[in-house]
Amino acid sequence: MNIVVLVKQVPDSSAERSLRSDDNTVDRESANNVINEMDEYAIEEALKLQEAHGGEVTLLSMGPERATEAIRKGLQMGPDKGVHIVDDALAGSCALATSKVLAAALRTLSPDLILCGAEATDARGQVVPQMVAERLGAPALTGTRKLTVDGTSLTAERQTEEGYEVLTASTPAVVSVWDTINEPRFPSFKGIMAAKKKPIQTLTLADLGIAADEVGATGASTAVVEHSKRPPRAAGTRVEDSGEGGLALVEFLSSEKFV
């Protein structure tokens, strides 16, 4: 079973993140860029499936030059190779364009299974998995917390607001995962060394037959008009509990009409 895992490089969510003032895109220069957390769970799931069913695991990312770091990092966990779509024209791509480019690359790779995170931590769109599936005419089992593969048939448990749903589909399919699905492995020393030598193929828009004006800021279907920092919340009253903290709390709740 050949699996492609979609991997996005994102600015670390534990640090301050900003949009640039010139072109309204994410400030990636000053950020500490990391692999999108949910994508690590997708990689782990791919490796488990590979252990059980054989085949190859490929990481696919679209992003600037430095996104290759995220691919290399992911390869340390054990996948076989990477594919990096990099092209200056891609800067500022909307979700529609991103999915178009990813789908074009996936057509050339024709995997049995496409695994990805359910959500990227920067834009938090939760849209790319379904968009990619729609473009490929493939089923999407999204938001999964459990996946079972039996030949070409897939069964997944999808987390919902109310509980969960059991889904079925056949390969080729897109499966997006939450962090409840597994516990990603830490790269071993051997894995880290091996990753240095694993091939990462780069693809440009021309390689994929996509025109520069279909993507990036030029081809975007959405635009940021302006952005501003939200004023930080001002801290309010703070009391030390010296035996009456609970009473003070209720007094506050009552003054705000919550009690």
Place this chain on the structure above:
Amino acid sequence: MAEVLVLVKVADGKVNKATLEALTIARSLGEPAAVVVGAPADVVETLGEYGATKVYAADAEELRDYLVAPKVTVLEQLVREASPAAVLIPSTQEGKEIAGRLAVRLDNGVLIDVNELAVDGTATQVVFAGGTIVKSRVTRGIPLVTVRPSSVTPTPAPTTPAVVPVSVTLSDADKAARVVERVVEAKGARPELTEASIVVSGGRGVGSADNFKLVEELADLLGGAVGASRAATDSGFYPHQFQVGQTGKTVSPQLYVALGISGAIQHRAGMQTSKTIVAVNKDAEAPIFELADFGVVGDLFAVVPQAAEEIRKRKG
């Protein structure tokens, strides 16, 4: 006036609050037309109460058997036939996924987690853990947006909607991801986390699953929902679906109470826009105090039972 399509989300047989909010927003943009896919007919009354002048009802048994795609097909058909001014979808996981697929089919831009939508189509989004406000627009097609829950207060505007039956033919691709079972996990009598006007959350400081009874007790006394930090859900203190934060639910209640939660940026991402924030933490340096309107520095095992007792006393 052009129609504004609002996809209706039904939970527990009732129209959810986010849908009513979307209808409230839709009224300022055009004639709200609710789209009900595979749901009971008795929701029509509620939709009319919140200003839906029309209800498109697509009710075929098979619409329920597949994930997302059939709803996309219904919306796609309606957009092509009714040329609406905008499409509004409640911003749940399913809502976002529907919006994404619809965007591809219509080659129409999509904006996710929108808090406000102005008459000229300019949307307001709050991003990066609540730290940045973005104004954005769809530049290809009509405004196709998902509306973040608790963005506006739903207000009634009673009308009697015309019910228009819709029939669609599903393609094979629509049927590729089949839902074979739906399991509702009991959440008891508490309000839905993302819709509740009061949320009481517990963190690692609560210490155990058993101690979470304290959090539940306070939530019940206040009529609120229970939430948890990731440290609490990861430690198995509370079920994962109640996690608040970047990788959990985003809540924006009138009151958020954080018990034994340090206030990491990823937790703040999910609760920062709450109207009033209250924290109990024994560490005076905990970052949660930076955003709390009222904070008690103290042991939650002393403070919370005392507060609960006092509320009970005041309630009589």
